[in-house]
Amino acid sequence: xxxxxxxxxxxxxxxxxxxxxxxxxxxxxxxxxxxxxxxxxxxxxxxxxxxxxxxxxxxxxxxxxxxxxxxxxxxxxxxxxxxxxxxxxxxxxxxxxxxxxxxxxxxxxxxxxxxxxxxxxxxxxxxxxxxxxxxxxxxxxxxxxxxxxxxxxxxxxxxxxxxxxxxxxxxxxxxxxxxxxxxxxxxxxxxxxxxxxxxxxxxxxxxxxxxxxxxxxxxxxxxxxxxxxxxxxxxxxxxxxxxxxxxxxxxxxxxxxxxxxxxxxxxxxxxxxxxxxxxxxxxxxxxxxxxxxxxxxxxxxxxxxxxxxxxxxxxxxxxxxxxxxxxxxxxxxxxxx
Ligand code: KG4
Numbered sequence: 001x002x003x004x005x006x007x008x009x010x011x012x013x014x015x016x017x018x019x020x021x022x023x024x025x026x027x028x029x030x031x032x033x034x035x036x037x038x039x040x041x042x043x044x045x046x047x048x049x050x051x052x053x054x055x056x057x058x059x060x061x062x063x064x065x066x067x068x069x070x071x072x073x074x075x076x077x078x079x080x081x082x083x084x085x086x087x088x089x090x091x092x093x094x095x096x097x098x099x100x101x102x103x104x105x106x107x108x109x110x111x112x113x114x115x116x117x118x119x120x121x122x123x124x125x126x127x128x129x130x131x132x133x134x135x136x137x138x139x140x141x142x143x144x145x146x147x148x149x150x151x152x153x154x155x156x157x158x159x160x161x162x163x164x165x166x167x168x169x170x171x172x173x174x175x176x177x178x179x180x181x182x183x184x185x186x187x188x189x190x191x192x193x194x195x196x197x198x199x200x201x202x203x204x205x206x207x208x209x210x211x212x213x214x215x216x217x218x219x220x221x222x223x224x225x226x227x228x229x230x231x232x233x234x235x236x237x238x239x240x241x242x243x244x245x246x247x248x249x250x251x252x253x254x255x256x257x258x259x260x261x262x263x264x265x266x267x268x269x270x271x272x273x274x275x276x277x278x279x280x281x282x283x284x285x286x287x288x289x290x291x292x293x294x295x296x297x298x299x300x301x302x303x304x305x306x307x308x309x310x311x312x313x314x315x316x317x318x319x320x321x322x323x324x325x326x327x328x329x330x331x332x333x334x335x336x337x
Pocket of ligand 1: 011135137138139166178180181182270300301
């Protein structure tokens with residue numbers, strides 16, 4: 001089955017063509033990061049306008065690269081939740097038009113389910129059940145993946161995502177936007193115990209997380225030092241922050257794996273690139289004897305191949321939509337709508 005898939009939930013316009021779920025024939029992406037970097041964060045209206053401007057050419061490029069004809073497309077999959085509503089609507093309406101013109105099924109895909117499916121592309125033998133952490137600029141979620149379409153959230157951030165925390169800290173440290181990767185690099189030579197940063201816990205919700213207090217702590221440390229004319233040890237502040245985020249995340253994921261009885265742990269989302277988080281997950285998984293799956297960076301960030309892959313399993317489960325399909329900004333705990 002050949003699926004053309006579309007992802008426009010945030011600031012990446014992406015179109016892919018996949019075969020049989022896990023085989024990627026084309027994976028085209030236009031990242032708007034440079035456009036939004038001017039404003040220090042994603043500007044929703046600009047994201048929507050850029051999706052509208054680029055989606056058509058990306059679809060043409062994906063179809064050409066995949067070497068299929070438009071008539072060879074068996075279904076169209078599209079991210080319809082969660083994300084920026086205007087951005088999602090561009091993709092949903094483009095998908096509807098294409099599915100209608102080609103008279104093929106339309107498959108709605110939950111963005112977080114897509115991130116989980118990136119692991120199926122990277123690791124062809126991986127199958128549920130497993131525990132998956134999705135950590136990106138917009139999400140920090142721990143999901144219990146019992147089946148390809150039987151997934152629920154068991155932990156999530158109560159405020160900022162881990163990536164947002166890294167990005168805001170990086171910005172106040174003068175590392176630009178999005179500065180997570182630069183902060184990671186800077187942390188390599190730092191002392192991770194130099195700055196005392198909070199590790200908040202949420203009473204009664206052992207797998208939920210909070211990163212906004214951590215973000216504010218870093219901002220306050222930098223501002224206070226500036227006011228007093230004191231120098232900041234940037235590498236050590238970066239290392240201390242990386243250690244705190246990693247501890248918050250890794251401890252919860254490993255405890256959840258234990259409680260839910262998962263022998264396999266998968267990590268998805270851009271923050272999975274963080275070297276401290278990777279190293280801590282590798283160590284903890286080895287200690288507990290659990291298998292660890294971290295996809296390559298190209299599949300960790302937003303892309304359409306993962307939407308096509310999950311779309312295949314949604315189709316198999318009978319989850320198709322009509323021309324009344326809508327987009328939703330927020331998600332529910334069962335990862336449905
Ligand atoms: O999944 P992703 O590509 O997309 C969105 O969330 O839109 O994640 C991007 C996030 C950004 O916050 C970025 O700063 C962060 O992932 N990131 C990192 C690293 N590489 C990317 N954060 C920490 N360390 C890294 N090495």
